[in-house]
Structure formats: C-alpha cells, structure tokens
Amino acid sequence: INIVILPGDGIGPEVTTEAVRCLELLSRARGLGLRFTGHHFGGAGIDAHGDPLPASTLAACKAANAVLLGAVGGDKWDEAPIRPEAGLLRIRAELGLYANLRPARIYKGLEDASPLRADLAQGTDVLVVRELTGGLYFGARTYSDEAASDLCSYSRPEIERIAHIAFHAARGRRRKLCSVDKANVLATSKLWRKVVSEIAAGYPEVELSHLYVDAAAMALVTRPRDFDVILTENLFGDILSDELSVIGGSIGLLGSASVGGDGPGLFEPIHGSAPPLAGKDVANPAGAIASAAMMLTELGLPECAQLLTVSLERTIEEGHRTADLGGTTRCSEFGARVRDNLR
Amino acid sequence: INIVILPGDGIGPEVTTEAVRCLELLSRARGLGLRFTGHHFGGAGIDAHGDPLPASTLAACKAANAVLLGAVGGDKWDEAPIRPEAGLLRIRAELGLYANLRPARIYKGLEDASPLRADLAQGTDVLVVRELTGGLYFGARTYSDEAASDLCSYSRPEIERIAHIAFHAARGRRRKLCSVDKANVLATSKLWRKVVSEIAAGYPEVELSHLYVDAAAMALVTRPRDFDVILTENLFGDILSDELSVIGGSIGLLGSASVGGDGPGLFEPIHGSAPPLAGKDVANPAGAIASAAMMLTELGLPECAQLLTVSLERTIEEGHRTADLGGTTRCSEFGARVRDNLR
Ligand SMILES: CC(C)[C@H](C(=O)O)[C@@H](O)C(=O)O
Ligand SMILES: CC(C)[C@H](C(=O)O)[C@@H](O)C(=O)O
Numbered sequence: 177i178n179i180v181i182l183p184g185d186g187i188g189p190e191v192t193t194e195a196v197r198c199l200e201l202l203s204r205a206r207g208l209g210l211r212f213t214g215h216h217f218g219g220a221g222i223d224a225h226g227d228p229l230p231a232s233t234l235a236a237c238k239a240a241n242a243v244l245l246g247a248v249g250g251d252k253w254d255e256a257p258i259r260p261e262a263g264l265l266r267i268r269a270e271l272g273l274y275a276n277l278r279p280a281r282i283y284k285g286l287e288d289a290s291p292l293r294a295d296l297a298q299g300t301d302v303l304v305v306r307e308l309t310g311g312l313y314f315g316a317r318t319y320s321d322e323a324a325s326d327l328c329s330y331s332r333p334e335i336e337r338i339a340h341i342a343f344h345a346a347r348g349r350r351r352k353l354c355s356v357d358k359a360n361v362l363a364t365s366k367l368w369r370k371v372v373s374e375i376a377a378g379y380p381e382v383e384l385s386h387l388y389v390d391a392a393a394m395a396l397v398t399r400p401r402d403f404d405v406i407l408t409e410n411l412f413g414d415i416l417s418d419e420l421s422v423i424g425g426s427i428g429l430l431g432s433a434s435v436g437g438d439g440p441g442l443f444e445p446i447h448g449s450a451p452p453l454a455g456k457d458v459a460n461p462a463g464a465i466a467s468a469a470m471m472l473t474e475l476g477l478p479e480c481a482q483l484l485t486v487s488l489e490r491t492i493e494e495g496h497r498t499a500d501l502g503g504t505t506r507c508s509e510f511g512a513r514v515r516d517n518l519r
Numbered sequence: 520i521n522i523v524i525l526p527g528d529g530i531g532p533e534v535t536t537e538a539v540r541c542l543e544l545l546s547r548a549r550g551l552g553l554r555f556t557g558h559h560f561g562g563a564g565i566d567a568h569g570d571p572l573p574a575s576t577l578a579a580c581k582a583a584n585a586v587l588l589g590a591v592g593g594d595k596w597d598e599a600p601i602r603p604e605a606g607l608l609r610i611r612a613e614l615g616l617y618a619n620l621r622p623a624r625i626y627k628g629l630e631d632a633s634p635l636r637a638d639l640a641q642g643t644d645v646l647v648v649r650e651l652t653g654g655l656y657f658g659a660r661t662y663s664d665e666a667a668s669d670l671c672s673y674s675r676p677e678i679e680r681i682a683h684i685a686f687h688a689a690r691g692r693r694r695k696l697c698s699v700d701k702a703n704v705l706a707t708s709k710l711w712r713k714v715v716s717e718i719a720a721g722y723p724e725v726e727l728s729h730l731y732v733d734a735a736a737m738a739l740v741t742r743p744r745d746f747d748v749i750l751t752e753n754l755f756g757d758i759l760s761d762e763l764s765v766i767g768g769s770i771g772l773l774g775s776a777s778v779g780g781d782g783p784g785l786f787e788p789i790h791g792s793a794p795p796l797a798g799k800d801v802a803n804p805a806g807a808i809a810s811a812a813m814m815l816t817e818l819g820l821p822e823c824a825q826l827l828t829v830s831l832e833r834t835i836e837e838g839h840r841t842a843d844l845g846g847t848t849r850c851s852e853f854g855a856r857v858r859d860n861l862r
Contacts, residue, residue, distance in 0.1 A: 249703075261703045291639050291741045312671065317706040324710040325672035328655065332665050358754070360592075360604045363660040367667040393762035394770065397740060398634050411701070415758060419736035427737065 177210050177475060180240040180440075182217035182233065185260060186449025187459035187507075188246020194461035194511030195244060195468040198487075201515050202472075202480050213240075217267075218248030218260035218449075228263025234270060238439055242471050243271075245444035246464065250451045268308050272437030274334070275341045276306040277470070278417040278446060279431075282424050285493040289425025289501055292397065297423055300400040303349065304420060305342040306413025308434055310334045311364070313410045330364045330409065335371040341436065342407035343379040352404035354385045356392045356412055368409060389416070396420050421446055426500040428460030429492075431467030433474060441474045443467040453499075457506045460498040462488060465514055487517035520553050520818060523583040523783075525560035525576065528603060529792025530802035530850075531589020537804035537854030538587060538811040541830075544858050545815075545823050556583075560610075561591025561603035561792075571606025577613060581782055585814050586614075588787035589807065593794045611651050615780030617677070618684045619649040620813070621760040621789060622774075625767050628836040632768025632844055635740065640766055643743040646692065647763060648685040649756025651777055653677045654707070656753045673707045673752065678714040684779065685750035686722040695747035697728045699735045699755055711752060732759070739763050764789055769843040771803030772835075774810030776817060784817045786810040796842075800849045803841040805831060808857055830860035 181196060183189035196212055203210035215233040216224040224230070228248070237243050248260040267273075281301045282290060290297035307330075315327030339355075346353040355372045357365035369386055376384040387395065389412045395402070396419050408416060421427045427447045435441040445463025453459050465488050472481035491513045497503020498510055505513075524539060526532035539555055546553035558576040559567040567573070571591070580586050591603040610616075624644045625633060633640035650673075658670030682698075689696040698715045700708035712729055719727040730738065732755045738745065739762050751759060764770045770790045778784040788806025796802050808831050815824035834856045840846020841853055848856075 259703065265704070291635055293634055293636060296634050313704055315668075318672075319706040319709065321675070321710075321713075323672065323674040324706040325658075325670060326705045326707050327668060327670055329661075329666065329668035358757075360602065361608070361656055362669045363662040363667040364669050366662065367664075370664075390757045390761040393736070393758045394765045397762060398765050412758075414701075414733045415736045415755075418733040419740060419762065422737045422741050 177208065178240045179210055179212050180236050180243045181212050181214045182243060182245040183214060183220070184217050184246040184248040184449065185219040185250050186247055186451045186454040188248070188449055190457065190459050190507050191445060191461040191464035192244060192246040194507060195464035197511055198465055198484060198514055198518060199468050201518055202484065206480060208477065208480065217245065218263050219250050219253045221263055222253055222256055222258070222260065228258055228260045229266045234267065237267065237271065240440045242440045242475055243442045244468060244471060245442055247445065247447060247449035249449045252451070265313060267442065268434060269314065271439050271442060272309065273434035273442055274307060274309040275338055275434065275436040276308040276413065277345070277433045277435065278304040278306060278421070280304070280417070280420045280424060283429065283489060283492045285495065286425045286501070290423055292400070292423055296398070297400065300423055302400065302403045302406060302420060303345055304406045304408070304413060304417040305338065305345060306417055307334065307338045307409045311410035328364050330367060332367070332371055335368055336375060337436070339372045339375040339407060342405055343375060343382050346382045346405040347379060350404040351382050353382050354387055354403055354406050356387050356389050356406060356408040356416065358389050359386070360388060364409070372407065392416055393419060417446070426460060427463070428498065428500040429462045429466065431463050431470050433467070433470040435474060441471065443471040457508055458499045459507045460500045461507050461511050462492070465511070483518060487514050490517045520551060521583045522553055522555050523579050523586045524555050524557045525586060525588045526557060526563070527560050527589040527591040527792065528562040528593050529590055529794045529797040531591065531792055533800065533802050533850050534788060534804040534807035535587060535589040537850060538807035540854055541808055541827060541857055541861060542811050544861055545827065549823060551820065551823065560588065561606050562593050562596045564606055565596055565599055565601070565603065571601055571603045572609045577610065580610065580614065583783045585783045585818055586785045587811060587814060588785055590788065590790060590792035592792045595794070608656060610785065611777060612657065614782050614785060615652065616777035616785055617650060617652040618681055618777065618779040619651040619756065620688070620776045620778065621647040621649060621764070623647065623760070623763045623767060626772065626832060626835045628838065629768045629844070633766055635743070635766055639741070640743065643766055645743060645746045645749060645763060646688055647749045647751070647756060647760040648681065648688060649760055650677070650681045650752045654753035671707050673710060675710070675714055678711055679718060680779070682715045682718040682750065685748055686718060686725050689725045689748040690722060693747040694725050696725050697730055697746055697749050699730050699732050699749060699751040699759065701732050702729070703731060707752070715750065735759055736762060760789070769803060770806070771841065771843040772805045772809070774806050774813050776810070776813040778817060784814065786814040800851055801842045802850045803843045804850050804854050805835070826861065830857050833860045
C-alpha cells in the first residue's frame with residue numbers, strides 16, 4: 177500500500193511526521209505493508225518547483241493508494257503568482273475529490289475546553305459532508321481593478337453524488353441528515369434542495385431536514401448536539417465546518433477526508449499551517465493522527481483505524497495537552513504517547 | 520415625520536405594535552410629531568394583493584421618512600409563485616439600502632443566557648456592516664431541473680461606499696475594523712480586499728485587519744470580544760451576523776438598520792416571523808424596540824434614541840424575560856415595562 181505524504185508548509189511537516197510514525201508502528205505490528213514517500217506541495221512546491229502542485233507530486237499522488245497532507249500556506253507566499261492554496265484546489269479537482277468529510281466531536285476529558293457552555297457542548301458529534309469540487313470555488317471568474325465576479329453553479333449529478341455520500345453516512349450513524357442551503361435566495365440552492373429531497377426517497381430510514389445557512393450558523397452554536405450529519409455545498413461547508421470545529425476546544429484535534437474519485441483519497445487535519453508555531457515542536461498532531469485513522473478506514477482497514485482512534489482518545493483522556501489546549505506537551509511527545517497506547 | 524409600518528407576518532405585527540407604542544409615547548412627550556401608517560408586506564402582501572411588495576406599499580415607503588418592519592415569511596407561502604422574502608430583497612434594492620448595520624452585544628443581566636462560556640462572551644459588542652444590495656443576492660441566475668447558477672459580482676464603487684460606512688462607524692466606536700472575505704479563492708473577494716485596503720488610507724485612526732470568512736466563523740465563537748466593526752459582503756454578512764446574534768442569549772433582542780439610499784432607511788428586528796408563536800403574545804419585542812431606537816438615531820434624534828435604549832436596557836436588567844429567554848413576561852407586558860421606564 178503506497179501512501180504519499182505531502183508535509184506542506186508551517187507545522188505541516190511536524191504533525192505529519194507524528195502521524196506517519198503511528199502508521200509505521202501499526203504497519204509493522206499488523207503486517208500492513210504501508211510504504212511512504214514524501215513530495216513537495218503548497219508553498220514548499222512553489223519554493224522547490226515554482227508550482228504549489230508540481231507535476232511530479234501530482235503524478236505520485238495519482239499512483240498512490242492514499243495521500244496524507246499536512247497543511248499549506250503562509251504570508252511568505254502572499255505575493256507569489258500562484259498561491260499555495262491554488263495547489264489545494266487543483267489537487268481536489270485532479271483527484272476528483274468531491275466529498276469532504278469533516279467530523280467534529282467533543283473528546284472525553286476536554287468537555288471544559290469548549291468555548292460553549294458545557295451543558296450545550298456535551299455530546300456533540302457531527303459529521304459535515306461538504307461538496308468539494310463545485311460551486312463558487314470552481315466557477316468562471318472575471319477580475320479587473322473596477323469589477324470582479326465569481327460564478328456559482330451546480331448540476332443535478334453533482335448534487336446527487338454528494339447527497340448519496342451523505343445519506344449513506346447518516347445510515348451508518350444516527351440516521352439524521354440536515355441539508356443546508358439558501359433556497360430562499362439562490363437558484364443553486366433551490367436545485368440543491370429539490371435534488372436532495374428526491375434522493376431522500378432511496379433512504380427511508382434517514383430523517384431529512386433542511387435549514388437555511390444563516391439559521392444553521394446560529395444552530396451550531398445554540399444546539400450543536402441536535403445534528404448528526406450535515407450536508408452542504410462547498411462554500412457553506414467551508415464556513416460551517418470551521419465554525420463547528422472550534423466547539424471541541426481546538427481545531428488542532430480534528431481530521432478530515434476528501435474522497436469520491438476513482439483514485440486515492442486525501443486526508444488532512446483541518447488546521448492551517450500556523451507559520452509562527454512552525455519548527456518549535458509545539459503543534460498538536462492529533463488532527464493529523466485523526467486524519468491517518470480516517471485514511472485507514474478508507475483503505476479498508478477499519479480495525480486498525482479503530483485502534484489508532486482509541487489510542488488517540490486515551491492519550492487525550494490521560495491529560496496530555498499541547499499548547500493549543502493550554503498544556504506543555506510537545507508535538508513529538510504527544511505522538512510518542514499515542515504510540516505507547518498503540519502498543 | 521412620516522413612518523411607514525410594515526408589520527409583515529407571524530409575530531411581526533405584535534412586536535411592531537409594542538415598538539410603535541414606545542415611539543408614540545416619545546413623540547407625545549417630546550413633540551416629535553411622528554405619524555404612522557401601516558401597509559401590507561411579505562406574506563400579508565401576497566394575501567392582500569398577490570405581491571409581497573404591493574405597489575401601494577412601495578409608494579408609501581418611498582414617500583416616508585423611515586420604514587419600520589416586523590418580519591416576513593412562513594411555510595404558508597412556501598409554494599407561492601413569489602415568496603415573501605422576494606419582497607424583502609426588492610424593497611432593499613428599490614430603496615437603495617446597500618448598508619445593513621447589525622449590532623450584537625451582551626445586555627447587562629443576560630450574561631448567563633449566552634451559549635458561550637461567560638468568560639468568553641462577556642463584554643462582546645460588535646457591529647456587523649453587511650453589504651446589502653450586491654453579490655450573490657442580486658446576480659443573474661439560471662435554473663433548470665438539470666443545472667442552476669448564481670452570479671456573484673461586485674464593482675469598485677459598490678465596495679467603496681460600504682467601506683466608507685464601515686470605517687465611519689469604526690471611527691465612532693473602538694476604531695477597529697475587520698474586513699471579512701475569501702480572498703484566497705474568490706475574485707470578488709480579492710477586489711474587496713484591495714479596495715477596502717485603499718479606502719483605509721483615508722481613515723488612519725482606524726486599525727484595519729482582514730480575515731477569511733471561515734476563520735471569522737471560528738473567531739466569532741472563540742473570541743467575539745476582539746471585534747469592534749466587521750465589514751463584509753452580502754452573503755457572508757447574512758451568515759456571520761446571524762452566528763453572532765445568538766451570543767447575546769436570544770435573537771429576539773437585536774435590531775438592525777438598512778440604510779444608504781437617498782430615501783428612508785428600513786429598520787427591523789433580526790428575528791424571523793416565528794409562525795408557531797404568532798398571536799400568542801409571547802414574542803420578544805426587544806428587537807423591534809431596538810430597531811426603533813436605531814431609526815430615531817437615523818432620523819437625527821439621538822437623544823430620543825438614547826432614552827429608548829436606556830429604557831430597554833433597564834427593563835432587561837429588571838429581570839423581565841419573555842419566553843425566548845426562559846421567562847413568562849408577555850410581549851405586551853414587556854412593551855409596557857419599557858414604556859414605564861421611558862416615563
Ligand atoms: C485554504 C482554502 C482554500 C481551503 C478551502 O476554503 O477549501 C480551506 O479553508 C479548507 O477548508 O480546506
Ligand atoms: C429572508 C432572507 C432573504 C434575508 C437575507 O438573507 O438577507 C434574512 O436572512 C436577513 O438576513 O435579513
């Protein structure tokens with residue numbers, strides 16, 4: 177099993193290193209035969225090849241079974257002709273990764289770390305299913321000094337396929353799906369609501385509801401526990417999944433999976449590259465490790481994924497806290513504790 | 520001074536009634552000469568004239584000094600050929616109301632009502648300045664059963680004028696302006712950031728910062744106190760102002776002003792029509808009363824606005840709580856207490 181590692185920028189290399197060490201341990205113990213090769217991506221791609229997604233990196237990703245990404249971006253490349261983020265959008269499109277899965281939950285032992293009142297936050301466990309290769313992110317653009325435009329478009333098949341992913345996920349969870357749109361204003365949202373409602377007929381055991389995006393932004397703060405799976409389009413998913421991600425106490429804790437193409441999936445922590453923290457061994461590798469667990473599930477190794485998840489949960493329960501959670505545990509130390517628990 | 524009242528739908532009529540009674544009292548006591556006339560709007564406009572914004576209503580609004588709106592919408596009109604919300608978008612456009620001001624704060628006595636931890640919520644006092652007549656809300660649309668699209672566009676003058684409003688507001692407050700966009704992806708956001716940065720040169724006393732919309736969605740939950748004025752485009756403003764609005768404990772508390780045209784401004788509570796609560800005298804009229812206070816300011820009557828605001832604050836401090844805040848005070852009773860405090 178070939179896994180491409182894209183450490184990327186900022187704290188990306190540190191956190192992916194810890195995740196890879198966990199995967200290596202599992203691979204040896206269970207004879208998984210995981211093989212890792214690193215490639216330049218993002219700002220690192222720009223520095224090395226003048227391109228955030230160098231051709232060699234893309235070729236390696238296409239040939240791999242899965243891709244584990246750290247983080248991309250940084251002020252350093254703000255004036256670059258192509259920015260690191262462009263590489264992220266391109267790799268999503270090139271690999272056909274139309275489904276972005278972003279789970280958010282409250283880890284045991286971290287109930288008090290939430291910015292929400294503990295009584296509201298407790299028990300929150302939501303999966304955001306975000307459409308990732310359509311909408312405003314990939315529409316035609318115009319730009320001049322006097323005016324600019326971005327086109328948001330969605331076709332029926334684009335909505336159908338992501339809806340199936342979300343209903344499928346809901347079926348394996350608490351069977352509630354909330355589709356978020358702005359159907360009282362947008363044409364794309366009107367179609368979104370229509371198609372999602374039609375697809376619902378094939379999943380009678382899943383309870384479907386609809387919410388406008390503004391109402392959803394409120395509900396995630398006032399009653400996050402009421403949600404099981406949230407299905408939404410690209411930009412709304414970007415905003416709402418980030419809003420939700422802080423409820424658990426730190427965005428450093430969460431992983432994500434981007435899937436749906438014929439080739440490999442892409443797995444990455446939801447946090448950014450955090451340039452000021454880079455190279456200091458203070459980042460939280462939990463998000464990268466959680467992403468590695470999602471990768472194992474996608475690779476058809478759910479027991480290994482479960483082992484890694486439980487080890488991560490235990491490490492948090494034991495009270496090991498990196499700086500983002502007010503603690504002093506180093507990135508490398510946290511990774512080592514997860515591996516202790518894996519053994 | 521002629522004021523058009525658009526009670527609208529659901530709880531709209533009840534809450535505007537209380538606000539108008541406060542305004543009448545002030546008008547008599549201070550000889551303001553306020554005159555009120557009610558008109559159909561929203562679902563009520565559809566029922567009476569087959570149009571959410573009947574011609575007679577629009578004409579009356581255009582001739583008025585200010586418009587006070589209750590709320591629009593309800594499931595009842597979900598299948599109507601034109602929905603109530605369309606009337607809202609049209610009146611914004613017809614009156615040229617490109618600037619939507621949405622203050623959010625924690626009222627004294629309601630510190631514990633916030634869904635956020637009290638230590639994070641305390642002291643929050645933010646003004647969202649939302650562009651209201653551009654972007655995806657007013658772009659060209661296409662719709663068929665197979666595909667749909669919405670166009671987001673912004674011109675330089677559209678960005679300039681709303682930026683001036685926001686810098687101006689910041690100058691009268693704590694002199695911090697955070698502009699929110701998605702400049703790492705969208706062309707309109709790139710222009711937005713550029714133009715806002717240019718306009719900043721005329722306001723050297725205001726400290727300008729920029730945040731991506733996803734990061735802003737996080738920051739409003741984790742550190743709302745850090746914000747003074749937030750400037751953003753139409754759809755981001757819809758989402759973020761609603762997210763922020765729940766931090767004070769109830770959306771029933773907040774008012775808004777839509778201004779910028781040559782004619783009257785439009786003032787409305789940010790809550791919706793809440794059909795299940797309609798006619799039960801249980802709605803919170805605080806948002807409508809706060810909107811009336813914003814109207815008085817815009818009409819050049821800041822002392823009267825201040826009087827009304829202080830009376831509202833006192834009523835809340837005295838512990839009167841409508842159902843949205845877990846209390847049993849009726850809508851009419853709450854209004855009466857505000858008027859007691861006004862006397
Ligand atoms: C970096 C940016 C382009 C990206 C996005 O908006 O998709 C990021 O915010 C994310 O959510 O993965
Ligand atoms: C009703 C709807 C069209 C409207 C909007 O999105 O602008 C509302 O949510 C608001 O914020 O005033």
